[in-house]
Amino acid sequence: MSDPMIIRARVPASVKQVRHALTDPDTLRVWLAEHAEVELPGIYAFWGRSTPEGDAPHQRLLHADDRTVRFAWTLDGVETTTEFAVEEDGPDAAIVSVSQSHFDMQEALEDTNIRGVLQTYWYLAVANLVEHFEGRDLTPKPDFTSAELRAEVLIDASPAKVYASLIDSEKVSRWFGYPIEIEPRVGGRYSMGGFDAEGEPARILELEPDSKVSIDWGHNGVGTWELEGSGGKTRLTMVQSGFDRTPYAGWLGSISGLAELRRFNEMADWSPIWLS
Numbered sequence: 001m002s003d004p005m006i007i008r009a010r011v012p013a014s015v016k017q018v019r020h021a022l023t024d025p026d027t028l029r030v031w032l033a034e035h036a037e038v039e040l041p042g043i044y045a046f047w048g049r050s051t052p053e054g055d056a057p058h059q060r061l062l063h064a065d066d067r068t069v070r071f072a073w074t075l076d077g078v079e080t081t082t083e084f085a086v087e088e089d090g091p092d093a094a095i096v097s098v099s100q101s102h103f104d105m106q107e108a109l110e111d112t113n114i115r116g117v118l119q120t121y122w123y124l125a126v127a128n129l130v131e132h133f134e135g136r137d138l139t140p141k142p143d144f145t146s147a148e149l150r151a152e153v154l155i156d157a158s159p160a161k162v163y164a165s166l167i168d169s170e171k172v173s174r175w176f177g178y179p180i181e182i183e184p185r186v187g188g189r190y191s192m193g194g195f196d197a198e199g200e201p202a203r204i205l206e207l208e209p210d211s212k213v214s215i216d217w218g219h220n221g222v223g224t225w226e227l228e229g230s231g232g233k234t235r236l237t238m239v240q241s242g243f244d245r246t247p248y249a250g251w252l253g254s255i256s257g258l259a260e261l262r263r264f265n266e267m268a269d270w271s272p273i274w275l276s
Contacts, residue, residue, distance in 0.1 A: 006097060040061070120250070156232075156233050159228070212224065220247040
């Protein structure tokens, strides 16, 4: 088995507060899952529409202390291991880490089983944990029971500013946290990893300044951002359509990106929440 996938983020809360958010069922229902049940040291479970294979709880608690929660999580018949760890990062901040076994990037790219969503699932979950402590509206959670992929957020910035942060290579690379090169014209390339990366780049299908961007992602369908301005703010609607098999892994990556896109446009002193 390969090394576990690890995600780390800075959270504006104390270790005690973060530990509470990780183990209190009412708070888990806010930032993580539709349903949650926690009775330490025996039970740690979450399930529902926004959880992979969330028809019922599939977790089994392995360990819990003041800074760590570790549980087994059976997905597609395979028992994986997930661990939350929290460490101090100053008096009013903490670093939360998620370690996840049995994640394979090739499975994510090919959507061969539900474990392929684990990386982007945890990125979105941790982004919502941070937003919970920032007192911000949470980024929409996915619905694994539906093939309709649609999300909507309100951004406290003008459509022109938001539009620029969707088509400018430097801006997109900053908030997405990964090199992205874009030719901002209809038919232009939109390449994750840059134009020299392996694989066929996506192509821009539609560009309407300050209003709409559509991108052809190949077998993952067409992704569309629609922008509507009102009172200096922008309502951004994101839709994925035209796919044969629901691309949940890629969709969760797009949704989790919305969290940083909002922060990038709204915060004068923006810095990414993610740590290497």
